[in-house]
Amino acid sequence: MSAAAELQVGDRVVKLTNPDRVYFPARGETKLDLARYYLSVGPGIVNALRERPCMLHRFPTGVDGEKVHQKRLPKGAPDWVQTVQIHFPRFDRTADELCVTELASVIWAVQMSTVEFHPWNSRRADVEHPDEWRIDIDPMPDCTLERVKRVAHVVHGLLDELGAEGFPKTSGGSGLHVYVRIPPRWSFGELRRAALAFAREVERRAPADATTIWWRKDRDPSKVFVDFNQNARDHTIACAYSVRGVPDARVSTPFSWSELDALKPAEFTIATVPQRFAAIGDLHARIDETSFDISVLLEWADRDGLEEPPEG
Numbered sequence: 001m002s003a004a005a006e007l008q009v010g011d012r013v014v015k016l017t018n019p020d021r022v023y024f025p026a027r028g029e030t031k032l033d034l035a036r037y038y039l040s041v042g043p044g045i046v047n048a049l050r051e052r053p054c055m056l057h058r059f060p061t062g063v064d065g066e067k068v069h070q071k072r073l074p075k076g077a078p079d080w081v082q083t084v085q086i087h088f089p090r091f092d093r094t095a096d097e098l099c100v101t102e103l104a105s106v107i108w109a110v111q112m113s114t115v116e117f118h119p120w121n122s123r124r125a126d127v128e129h130p131d132e133w134r135i136d137i138d139p140m141p142d143c144t145l146e147r148v149k150r151v152a153h154v155v156h157g158l159l160d161e162l163g164a165e166g167f168p169k170t171s172g173g174s175g176l177h178v179y180v181r182i183p184p185r186w187s188f189g190e191l192r193r194a195a196l197a198f199a200r201e202v203e204r205r206a207p208a209d210a211t212t213i214w215w216r217k218d219r220d221p222s223k224v225f226v227d228f229n230q231n232a233r234d235h236t237i238a239c240a241y242s243v244r245g246v247p248d249a250r251v252s253t254p255f256s257w258s259e260l261d262a263l264k265p266a267e268f269t270i271a272t273v274p275q276r277f278a279a280i281g282d283l284h285a286r287i288d289e290t291s292f293d294i295s296v297l298l299e300w301a302d303r304d305g306l307e308e309p310p311e312g
Contacts, residue, residue, distance in 0.1 A: 005032055009039065012080065012104035016111050023062045023115065026247040029270060034243065035110045037251075040274035041241045042103040044254070044282040048239035049100035051123040053084050055236050056098060056109055057116035063245040071095045074112045081105050084124035088234065099124050115245045118236035122184065129184035130191050133294065134237065135166070135198070136227035137176040143222055145174070147209050149260055151224040152176050154206045156257055158198070164292035167284045170265040172244035172252035175224075177237065181290045188233040189308045194297035195228035196309050201300065202226050214309065228309060240284050241277075243270055254283035 005019040019032035038045055056070040072095045073083050082105065083096040100106060100117075109117070121132035135155055139148050152168065155178055159166040166178040182191070196212065203210045203226060211223045219225060230237055238244060238252045253268035253276070268276075 005035075007035060007039070007107055009104040009107050010102060012102075014104055014107045014111060016107075021062065023059065024247060024249045024270075025062060025064055027249055027271075029249055031110065031113075033270065034115065035107055037243065037270040037274060038106050038110060038241075039103070041277045041282075042106075044277060044284065045106055045117070045239070045241040046100060046103050047282060047284060047287075048241055049106070049117055049119050051099060051101065051125065052119035053086050053097040053099060053122075053124060053127065054120070055118040056112070056114040057118060057245055058113040059115050059245050060113045063115060063247060063249075067245060068113075070114075071097055073098050076112075078108065081108055084127065086127065086234075115243050116238050117242045119239050120234070120236060121231060122188075126184050128188070128233075129186065130188055130231065131182055131184040133180040133182050133191060133195060133292070134230045135178040135180070135195070136171075136225075136230045136237065137178070138171075138225045138227045139174050140219055140221045140223055140225060143174075143224055145263075145265075147222070148174070148176060148224055149263065151202065151206055151210050151226070152178070152260055154202050154210070155226075156260075158201060158205070162292070162296060165290045167254065167287050168257065168260070169240050169252055169254040169284070170250075170263070170268055172238050172242065172246070172250045172265075172268075174265070176265075177252070179240075179284070179287065180292050181287055182292050182294055186294060188231060190298065191231045191294065192228055193301045193306060193308050194294040195231045196306055197297045197300035197304060199226035199228045200304060200306070240282075241273070256283055 002020040005016040021031045058068040082099045082101045084099040121130040199212045213219045249270045251273045
């Protein structure tokens with residue numbers, strides 16, 4: 001194994017052991033390449049993670065190997081790495097999860113073999129009240145990218161009508177996500193009910209392309225599922241600028257609505273996003289300056305007689 005690398009991250013020095021270990025065999029990119037990627041998008045990844053409980057997806061031998069879903073902070077963390085204690089009612093257990101407050105925490109997580117960062121949509125000051133509404137435009141197996149884009153246009157148009165500013169990004173897979181800041185006044189259940197009401201309206205406007213059918217086996221495999229369940233407590237998705245644990249080292253990447261029609265998500269990788277970030281910065285940088293009141297969506301839910309949807 002190669003000698004450890006020491007990375008200067010702000011005022012911290014983070015030691016990276018086995019920096020030459022190949023994490024993406026199809027491309028030859030290493031643990032050090034992964035750390036350098038996160039350094040290159042530092043303000044963006046910290047903005048996406050700041051003060052949020054975060055699940056880590058770790059790949060100790062690279063993305064072709066075993067994936068570890070890590071809720072508890074891995075052992076051996078420096079005392080400057082921040083955490084937040086989370087209670088899991090189903091098991092009546094608690095876990096101290098990573099809570100990023102600085103870029104060095106991200107690089108330390110990479111040292112612990114983390115590839116993907118999956119934060120909650122609430123912050124540690126008030127974990128039980130989400131401040132982020134997540135719209136997941138999730139294509140079924142036979143769905144085309146063009147259909148995904150058509151549904152994204154409907155989502156964008158509906159948000160505009162509501163006076164809500166949506167911040168889109170690629171999922172790092174075949175779908176798209178749109179984030180909307182909300183005041184942390186509602187419970188996860190209320191947000192999911194509001195999200196379902198919004199998804200139903202998208203489905204009404206694009207019935208040939210979108211579905212809200214809950215059971216996967218009952219969905220048309222060529223449609224887009226407007227997934228409202230990503231707003232459930234303890235449900236997490238890869239954040240903006242998170243690398244995905246896939247062979248092509250794809251990145252969940254913010255984009256502007258004007259880029260949607262020409263968008264090619266597969267082009268956003270750890271090799272290409274640093275140059276893009278250097279050129280245009282963090283397209284989600286303003287997200288905390290915005291806020292949307294979901295009361296109107298809860299009124300839609302009442303109008304349609306919608307119950308809180310099941311978790312799954």
